[in-house]
Amino acid sequence: MSIVLNHMIIPADDKVAAAEFLARLLGLPVGEPAGPFVPLRVNDDLTLDFDDRRGSRPGHYAFLVDDKTFDALLAFLERSPGIQYGSGPMGGWDRSSNHLGGGRGVYVLDPNGHGYEFFTAVPE
Numbered sequence: 320m321s322i323v324l325n326h327m328i329i330p331a332d333d334k335v336a337a338a339e340f341l342a343r344l345l346g347l348p349v350g351e352p353a354g355p356f357v358p359l360r361v362n363d364d365l366t367l368d369f370d371d372r373r374g375s376r377p378g379h380y381a382f383l384v385d386d387k388t389f390d391a392l393l394a395f396l397e398r399s400p401g402i403q404y405g406s407g408p409m410g411g412w413d414r415s416s417n418h419l420g421g422g423r424g425v426y427v428l429d430p431n432g433h434g435y436e437f438f439t440a441v442p443e
Contacts, residue, residue: 326366330376331431334369377432389439403428
């Protein structure tokens, strides 16, 4: 059996708002609350469980996405002046994407301080 990350807890100040933010970026539905968590099923193997019992502790979460998902995400970001995004560590929040690793990438800052990274190719 291969090793598959099944779920992880994402600390947030407001678990509903945090789950809805990432769901809007990825075009996914937020699940019904389950115990203290608001789940966001990212794919068949991974669910992110947003939890606000202890407040936010910013983290970095990176997602390999297909070109269609990346195009939709970038179009959403371009229509959303209140969301900080950019080409990354060197370019910061410059409202553009990068071409690292032979694909395209973008970093997004969420209201809880989490840094989401979305990219279309894994460097070899």
